[in-house]
Amino acid sequence: MRRMKLAFLFVLLVSFTGMAQEVTGTVYDDQNVPLPGASVLVKGTTTGAITDFDGNYSIEASTGDILVFSYVGFNTQEATVTGSTLDVTLQAGLELENVVVVGSRNANRTSTDSPVPVDVLDVTELVQSAPQVTVTEILNYAAPSFTSNPQTISDGTDHIAPASLRGLGPDQVLVLINGKRRHKTGLVNVNGTFGRGSVGTDMTTIPSNSISRIEILRDGAAAQYGSDAIAGVINIVLKNTVNELQVDVNTGAHFTSEHSPQKKIDGEKVSLGLNYGLPIGKEGGFINFTGNFNHRGWTNRMQEWEGSIFNSYNSIERVAAADNYDTSLLLDDDLADIFQYASAAGIALNGDETKEELQGILNADITESELLARGLQRSDFNMRVGQSKLRGAQFFANLSIPLDENLEIYGFGGLSFKNGNAGGFYRLPNQSRTYSPAYPNGFLPEINSNIVDKSAAFGIKGMIGDWNADFSNSYGKNEFMYYVTNSNNASLTNSTPFEANSGGFNYSENTTNFDMSRFYEDTMAGLNIAFGAEYRVENYAIVAGEEASYTQYNTLGNPHDPTDPESVVPTDFFGNSRPGGIQVFPGFKPDNKVNAFRNTIAGYFDVEADFTESILLSGAVRYENFSDFGGTLNFKIATRLKISENFNFRGGGQTGFRAPSLHQIYYSSTSTLFVDGIPNEVGIFPNTSRVARLLGIDPLKEETSVGATAGFTARVPSANLKFTLDGFLINIDDRVILTGQFGDNGNAELANLFQQANATQAAFFANSVDTQTKGLDFVLDHKANISDNVSLTNTLAMTVSETTVEKVKVPEAIADAGLSDTYFDPTSRIYLESAVPTTKGNLSHNLKVGDNWSFFLRNGYFGEVREATNEVDPTIDYTFGAKIVTDLTIGYNFTDSAKLTIGANNLLDVYPDENDPAFRSEGRFIYSRRSVQFGQNGRYVFGRLTFKIK
Known part of the structure; x- marks a missing residue:
């Protein structure tokens, strides 16, 4: 009977040992300063936690589970759960030993041991x-x-x-x-x-x-x-x-x-x-x-x-506008207003009378003189x-x-x-x-x-x-x-x-x-x-x-x-x-x-x-x-x-x-x-x-x-x-x-x-x-x-x-x-x-x-x-x-x-x-x-x- 009780007690202890428990602890850096925001992960699972601003964490894990601790700029560390408390100290590392999401579906894979090149950039820093x-x-x-x-x-x-x-x-x-x-x-x-x-x-x-x-x-x-x-x-x-x-x-x-x-x-x-x-x-x-x-x-x-801006026709428009004339009327087939304002603008028409003839004369580039007349500079036409x-x-x-x-x-x-x-x-x-x-x-x-x-x-x-x-x-x-x-x-x-x-x-x-x-x-x-x-x-x-x-x-x-x-x-x-x-x-x-x-x-x-x-x-x-x-x-x-x-x-x-x-x-x-x-x-x-x-x-x-x-x-x-x-x-x-x-x-x-x-x-x-x-x-x-x-x-x-x-x-x-x-x-x-x-x-x-x-x-x-x-x-x-x-x-x-x-x-x-x-x-x-x-x-x-x- 005593042996049966001992066997039952042994089975009970083993069962409790395998059950999940709340594991708590603190994560420190190599200067013994608590690390807030460190990642704690039960290896091989998606169970995880983040340390608070005093570096403390709490996570459900079973005795024998492996916890993976990582933090940007520090070497990742693994520790085996043996009790209800577990403190760790992370050493400053050469690399960002984060568990990476990209490139591998293995939840434990870090950028260092990945078979493909993965850069990890600390954007917060x-x-x-x-x-x-x-x-x-x-x-x-x-x-x-x-x-x-x-x-x-x-x-x-x-x-x-x-x-x-x-x-x-x-x-x-x-x-x-x-x-x-x-x-x-x-x-x-x-x-x-x-x-x-x-x-x-x-x-x-x-x-x-x-x-x-x-x-x-x-x-x-x-x-x-x-x-x-x-x-x-x-x-x-x-x-x-x-x-x-x-x-x-x-x-x-x-x-x-x-x-x-x-x-x-x-x-x-x-x-x-x-x-x-x-x-x-x-x-x-x-x-x-x-x-x-x-x-x-x-x-x-x-x-x-550096290019052309104004032609002679634009000069006619300027003079007409100064006379409070509707410059859109210059576009009709009545050329009287063209002759009038061309004369006022000092443009020699050389006796040309038809629109086709005037088009050749009035298309001449007069950018420099027109800029002066309008009080403008070339830079006013910049993009x-x-x-x-x-x-x-x-x-x-x-x-x-x-x-x-x-x-x-x-x-x-x-x-x-x-x-x-x-x-x-x-x-x-x-x-x-x-x-x-x-x-x-x-x-x-x-x-x-x-x-x-x-x-x-x-x-x-x-x-x-x-x-x-x-x-x-x-x-x-x-x-x-x-x-x-x-x-x-x-x-x-x-x-x-x-x-x-x-x-x-x-x-x-x-x-x-x-x-x-x-x-x-x-x-x-x-x-x-x-x-x-x-x-x-x-x-x-x-x-x-x-x-x-x-x-x-x-x-x-x-x-x-x-x-x-x-x-x-x-x-x-x-x-x-x-x-x-x-x-x-x-x-x-x-x-x-x-x-x-x-x-x-x-x-x-x-x-x-x-x-x-x-x-x-x-x-x-x-x-x-x-x-x-x-x-x-x-x-x-x-x-x-x-x-x-x-x-x-x-x-x-x-x-x-x-x-x-x-x-x-x-x-x-x-x-x-x-x-x-x-x-x-x-x-x-x-x-x-x-x-x-x-x-x-x-x-x-x-x-x-x-x-x-x-x-x-x-x-x-x-x-x-x-x-x-x-x-x-x-x-x-x-x-x-x-x-x-x-x-x-x-x-x-x-x-x-x-x-x-x-x-x-x-x-x-x-x-x-x-x-x-x-x-x-x-x-x-x-x-x-x-x-x-x-x-x-x-x-x-x-x-x-x-x-x-x-x-x-x-x-x-x-x-x-x-x-x-x-x-x-x-x-x-x-x-x-x-x-x-x-x-x-x-x-x-x-x-x-x-x-x-x-x-x-x-x-x-x-x-x-x-x-x-x-x-x-x-x-x-x-x-x-x-x-x-x-x-x-x-x-x-x-x-x-x-x-x-x-x-x-x-x-x-x-x-x-x-x-x-x-x-x-x-x-x-x-x-x-x-x-x-x-x-x-x-x-x-x-x-x-x-x-x-x-």
Whole structure:
């Protein structure tokens, strides 16, 4: 009987030992200071907790469980649960040993032991120390593989800077938030910039003060995440801090006297950021809120307009207006008023009496004398060549509610408002597109954008038996609307509006995911299996503008009918037709309207096997089926070999794909594109249109890719040194680009279709080229504790990439017509190969002295780029040389709750090489507007105050 009691007691003790219990403890740094916000995770599960502001944590775990402790800037540590309390001390590390979300579905995988290259950027630290504020600015200077710069005179692209990885297209990188797919923008880039013809993700809608870290997977991952992940994946991890209000106030401006003729200070920036988190329950639940309000002023780097402004007819208008005469009457066939005011203006008509004869005389350029007579200067006719004006507000939230130790509800989302203002080409008084009776001195039309971005994601995750399960739904929508001001519809003459709603577009994604994973700790040295499914619905819509924004009217004020011989378009004095539509951005017509949907269903299987402590092999396969073009099967395989404790080899290969966006399939519009200062009305017709078929454009299909990476990671602990080197190769077939501009080639049906669209030329989206991208990524990290109170962190990072067009796939009908160079012109080649730096790097130093002082110094290297042009002149140097841009900041902590940071981006006021005079468009563009290295704004000086209230 006694033995039975002992046996029963033993079984009872074992049972209680295996049961979950509340484990509490404190996480310290190596200076014995509690670490708030440290991550605590039960290894192999999704159960986790965050330390409070005293470094304390509480988590449900069983005896024998392994807890994984991690914190930004410290080495990750594991500890086995042996009781109800467990304190740990984390050592400052050489790297960010975070458990990464991107690139692996193994919940225990860190960036160091990943078989693929993953950069982890501590955005919380960068927001405090670096001059940059927005997500794209931070990444552009901190991650050499990433490129994004503000564009100028490029319509909607002025308001959303295209972003890319490894020099590939903005639509070949996938953006995630907390591991969930982020929707793309409604804008398709169709003007003359890098990324022309592509659709990217607007990361500026995400406030940087809502972000904890950003993970950049520098490897193709379509087999893991689906369409778009050809160049890599950017995963944005939101903050989960609680019980602290952080307030960030930023202000600054560009102080640059040499290159800013109108103002020595411009591009003013002001932002106010707020972040606060509340704990929910006692199991580590939270809700974290972020609000951000910002303003950015425009910059202008145009020097002075050098071209013609006024002709003799404008002089007659000036004299007539001074006599209170209605200058619109000068346009009728009664020439008496012309003779009268020509005489008053001192213009010799040489006895000419007919309108045709007068047109030759009055078209003479008299700019200099007329400027003097009007009291104007050439600079009064300058454009705004620089960054656009923006003001906006962003609100984000991140939520987690543990229901019990094995079940959690989570969610996140945001709402962003952005209003932009950008100038177009100045409409001069001697041009027919300027109705000079309304604008005697011409006008600078302005494109105003109203961008609304909204997103929400909710899910539930937990354990089903021994499996981690995650079911979620995420929705995102981006609306981009245009409103043109300070303009005219010249064909309406005296009835012209001066502003108009030009319409716009919106795009949305609704994605449902179900994911399962399990980690087998006792199988080999660890085995992780994951599988799941995804269903996604996309919607793209074009919204028409108001009638006056897109219509060309006849002399009776009715919409012009080109098939009616009695419908006559108004002309200027010289017989040039008055173009229709609001100048700078004619509105979308009812014919452009579209409301297109498609759905996608996908399934994947993913496995990671640690065969030994030294050998890791991972593989993934994914099938994805699109309702509009069918299915695709892709795979990925990768390995990591631990040669020694401090040296790893890693490599892999994968196939990938990118489905043509709905924008690329259905977008259509007519807009004014300036080529060498000459306006052209270019219609972009849908790939599915009759115009496309008549010209021989093939239907769109998916892009496909094959890629490989190989590299190593190494550490030298005695020198506090770590470095990685990775080579990559990406072959992409059937890349979608926007073609050059085709004429009607004398085809009557084409001519009629062009006329209906108010276009003189046509462009299309097409699968035009195969490309190859290859290069190297290098990262070196060093950390030195100089003394007890002084630490120095150094990072050298560089990406060298080269993209070449391997094959141009010209449709037979276009080749037979001798239009191959129109289909894919030299400018399009340069956009793909050399319009952004092929070499980028940065060397940064972060020095911390005691508890108060911090110093940040970074030199960014931006390699050479080439001017995007169709011209080939051996006497002209088309390249812009490499430049180094220096950032410097100094921070001082007045208290634990207040910090002041001052500094500068581009401290030495470095500018790109100036354009050859042949490309300056008569003074408009001193610097290239098509091939942008790092912008053309010059030195930016700022101050930042940060308050933390607990």
